[in-house]
Amino acid sequence: MSFGIPFFPQEASSEAGRIDALFYTLLAFSAVLGLALAGLVVGYAVKYRVGSKADRTGKRSRSLPLEMSWTIASLVIAFIFFGWGAALFVRRDHPPADALEISGLGKQWMWEFRQPGGQREINELHVPVGKAVVVSLAAQDVIHSFYVPAFRIKQDAVPGRTTHIWFIATQPGRYHLFCAQYCGTQHSEMGGWVIAMAPEQYAAWLNSQGEGETLAASGEKLFRALGCSGCHGASSKVRA
Ligand SMILES: [Cu+2]
Known part of the structure; x- marks a missing residue:
């Protein structure tokens, strides 16, 4: 049916179907309105064509109930779409409490991710299917944007x-990851893959990566190396 053109792009996350439902409803509503x-x-072009016998006296008639009904109907429809969109926005800012937290760092021009156990990856993000994942994002230089179209x-x-974004991958596979914010010369090459794996495979993959240093451990090293601990450590003599 789609003739090889991806009219309906793949939905591969818990959010994709919800967002598509709103998008396609809006699209259908706009199409109906546009066609009408x-x-x-x-119709009017035909009715008032040159030489037609249509009434051109310009008499007007008013109907308060009619005017009120289309004003109120428009308002109600606008609020339905507003409420629907707002609910999706609220949902996107409330990851489930048990979500797996992965940190992501955008820099010119790559994505660096760190798994909860400290395993690092560049331009690849491995996640388990069926488990909520929240990616906490930071940028080292300019604004970047973490964008996975198949996850919407x-x-x-x-x-x-x-900043944060969360999702539950629903199907194993490799999904394009992009930087969606122009961030310099090689912006178009900044991207990679999100690899969604069955939980057992994800666990095996994590094991094969060995132990990494967690963000907290890296931070503690910096805290000592830069002398912060002199005043701010739990047992420091000087109080800043
Ligand atoms: Cu970027």
Whole structure:
């Protein structure tokens, strides 16, 4: 049916179906409205064509109930779409409490990820299928944007703050990861793959990567190396 054109791109996360439902509803609603308007344009063009006997006196009639009904109907429809979209936004900012937390760092021009056990990857992100994953994003230089079309998620990574995005991968596979914010010369090459694996395979993959240093452990090293611990450590003599 699609003639090789991806009219309906793959849905591979818990969020994809929800977002598509809103998108396709809006698209269908706009199509119906657009066709109705186009029909009126054509209808009136025919009715008032040169030489037709249509009434051109310009008499107007008003109907308060009619005017009120289309105003109220428009308002209600607009609020339905607003409420629907707002609910999706609220959901996207509330990851499940048991989500696996993976940290992601955007830098010119690559994505670096660190698994909860400290295993690092570049331009690849391995995740288990069926488990909520929250990616906490930071940027080292300029604004980047973590974008996985098959998951229907996108979140900017902004210097100086941490942002979050979550999803549950629903099907094993490899999914394109992009940077969706122009971030310099090699922006178009900044991307990679999200690899969704069955939980057992993910566990095996984690094991094969060996132990890495967790973010907390790296931070503690910096804390000592830069002398922060002199004043801010639990047992330090000086109090800053
Ligand atoms: Cu980028």
